[in-house]
């Protein structure tokens with residue numbers, strides 16, 4: 001007989017219920033209730049399989065099916081009362097099922113354990129998040145492609161060390177992010193393929209003596225196949241770690257563009273104007289328009305990295321198979337997923353709404369002697385100078401321009417010839433920023449024609 005104070009799921013072995021502190025440290029219902037829909041889907045698949053294999057009667061399976069649907073609607077409508085004493089979502093659902101349908105509820109747990117159940121629920125949950133991340137990233141990529149299309153041939157400074165390096169096109173810069181987020185997309189897609197094996201039916205760790213059909217439950221839950229080793233099936237959290245690491249890299253990409261937006265929207269740069277919809281004002285300085293969304297993305301990213309590290313720390317050194325440590329997997333993943341989806345959506349909104357300021361970009365493109373490399377390349381091509389010597393001559397010309405407080409195209413031919421006598425008038429043809437970018441026709445280069453090819457290729461990929 002189950003004693004009143006002890007647990008209704010395993011009370012038979014216990015004389016006393018848990019201390020309040022034990023209950024507090026043990027319970028996961030505060031957070032794992034987010035997996036209610038997955039838990040019920042898993043139970044429905046399991047019950048249908050138990051009936052099909054003759055382990056359960058059709059009558060019991062039908063009572064379970066209907067009861068589970070009621071539980072689901074109670075949870076969805078918010079009328080369900082979660083109990084900490086019942087520890088987690090699995091036991092909360094089963095206990096409520098028992099209230100609703102009585103004895104058949106107790107037969108649902110035949111041939112399974114909470115170990116394979118939680119692995120299944122969590123995998124289904126993570127899989128949904130992978131799908132959400134994939135569509136969020138696709139939407140963001142579309143926003144970058146649209147920006148690239150608007151300014152495929154607009155010039156801007158390209159930076160290394162945040163110092164003006166060479167002129168590039170706005171379209172090229174936007175398409176760099178398309179490549180980055182394109183890799184994120186493929187990482188999430190890869191992870192999805194690898195993780196899509198069903199733990200259900202691994203039971204506690206060793207499998208079960210009941211004649212279950214794991215192929216059937218796997219198919220019902222959209223898995224490609226059942227996981228091949230029952231020990232691995234209950235001990236594995238790679239799918240969550242792969243989600244977090246793909247999320248971390250994606251988040252790192254988000255933070256880099258967030259940082260660029262913070263810099264670019266400043267009065268000193270004025271490369272972009274962020275929309276009012278994604279900016280905030282200041283309560284004291286009336287002129288202020290702050291890039292808060294970009295700053296928050298930049299900051300929130302840390303939580304995702306933290307979750308990745310935290311789950312690695314939880315899993316590190318755990319002997320096979322399930323250990324209760326693993327209950328600490330969920331909050332990290334939930335928080336990381338929430339923040340990733342929010343950051344993706346906010347970034348998409350900002351990119352969609354932002355206006356690139358063509359004039360500011362172009363004015364900045366020519367500053368900082370950005371066409372010095374074009375000048376050196378001209379010396380190599382026109383005068384057959386070794387590149388190292390051309391670099392040196394150009395360096396002297398830059399120093400001269402700097403001392404005259406002018407840009408390279410403002411030097412006179414005499415100025416140029418005082419440094420190297422063979423320089424001709426032709427050199428001025430390569431000092432303009434538009435010449436500079438359209439000359440960079442190498443594959444993957446910044447020439448508008450190359451950028452437009454990339455835009456077309458991505459439009460096709462996305463359609």
Ligand code: ARG
Nearest residue numbers: 028088114115118322326327
């Ligand atoms: N709440 C647990 C978790 O999230 C479910 C699995 C419990 N299994 C066990 N053997 N105690 O990991």
